[in-house]
Amino acid sequence: MYSWNTAAPIASVGAWGEAFTSLHGAGRISVPDPAAPWAGSLDWQRSATYALALCSGGQEVVRRDRRHIRSDPRGTYELLVPLAGTAWVEQGPSSAEIRRGSMVLCDIDRPLAFAHDADFLSIAFIMREQDVAARSLAVTRKPVTLDSSIGLGRVVRQVVATLQEEREQFSATTFDIACDRLLDLVCLAAEGGTDSAPSGQRARVEASIRRYVREHACDADLDGTRIARALGWSTRYIQQVLQASDTTSRDLIRRERLQLARSRLASRSWAATSISQIAHACGFGSHAAFTTAFRQQFGRTPTDVRNDALHPRRTSPSKAEPSTGSGEGDALG
Structure with missing residues (x-):
């Protein structure tokens, strides 16, 4: 079943951790001041195969290590598409700084660190590893940074944004078909620099x-x-x-x-x-x-x-109740 959630403010770090890890997997979230009010939101849509998440929040560092991966394996890749602000992604020996005009594709079941400033706004395109591998093994070996200002990268960014904006117009089938074609473009763009x-x-x-x-x-x-x-x-x-x-x-x-x-x-x-x-x-x-x-x-x-x-029957699930939590600790989703 295809479902979506309209963004609403998330006022505590604990509630943010629960919402964030339910989409992206277990990890350790650190913030500068755990006692300060939190201002963030998640606007997501998903089917059994794909998900898109529009995310904004305060300054944070997210680490997903081997222990988190063992407890909460996802079998997914994520394409992170910045709309505003700057973020840093590190996975193995590779690292990248991304902002509007660039994107990064990462394996969520390999240890990684992700950090961003308070003004960061992005959309994450979440896809299954098996679907990525079926199209290209070349993009499964390390994080891939893409230029989203020109060429196929720009097309990918535009499609991601449009799918997020038009979420209420899709059924599970039409959303998956659109995302299949989007994944084709992502893999083509990722391989474009290897010619x-x-x-x-x-x-x-x-x-x-x-x-x-x-x-x-x-x-x-x-x-x-x-x-x-x-x-x-x-x-x-x-x-x-x-x-x-x-x-x-x-x-x-x-x-x-x-x-x-x-x-x-x-x-x-x-x-x-x-x-x-x-x-x-x-x-x-x-x-x-x-x-x-x-x-x-x-x-x-x-x-x-x-x-x-x-005969589509699309439903928007109710918001999760906010919960409390520390500013630095394990969020096991």
Whole structure:
């Protein structure tokens, strides 16, 4: 179920810690004066797969170490998109200063430190590690800093802001479809600076493979051999490129077909077409095989997605009650 929360002031450090860690995972939050009034807010939206959180608060340092990760593993990545102010992110040997015009992509299940001043305002795009890895292993190895003032980075920032602003217009299905495309852009932007590296050619070949599969996903005879022949590479090289991203041509074709089927199930223009017909049109040989694969991929049945899209029932949960807490201590979410 897709849900959202309209921002409201959070007046205590304890309540802030609970709200913050429920979205981002357990960590240690430190503030300059634990006894002082706290002024912060969280405005979030989320489905079972993705989340966006608009965050503002006072000066703080957040540390997520191995103990926190063991107690509260998330299996997620976050793209932090500053709108105002300055923040600092440190993970392993890498560190970055980010402000409006830059973004950083981090693995939440690796120890990290995050600090910002009182005027910091940002949106966090939260995504599953498995979905990031399915698109690009290159961006899973260390924090990636992106320029959000030009090119794909600017497009990413604009899409993130628009999704946050228009949260009430989405169902679970349409939100996930939009976020799938956003994640595609994030990975492309993250790899954009590697074209001069030895892996640059492989990244370009992989992008060509993914584009070809997306354009021809419904073709019944689509397989690794046809992809290789169409792109002018050997089948073995295609296999090596995809293996480096922890996938295969079969898995890639299956995932693109499922995403296309989900988009059609969510479209009113396909409402008169049966689920079996959509499955067949998207390259699946049987309704049963399609339903099984669909549930494994999205955690929902095709019927659930169709009903959600045609008869959305979106709800905004009530605000959590404020609670008290210290200004420096563990927030285990």
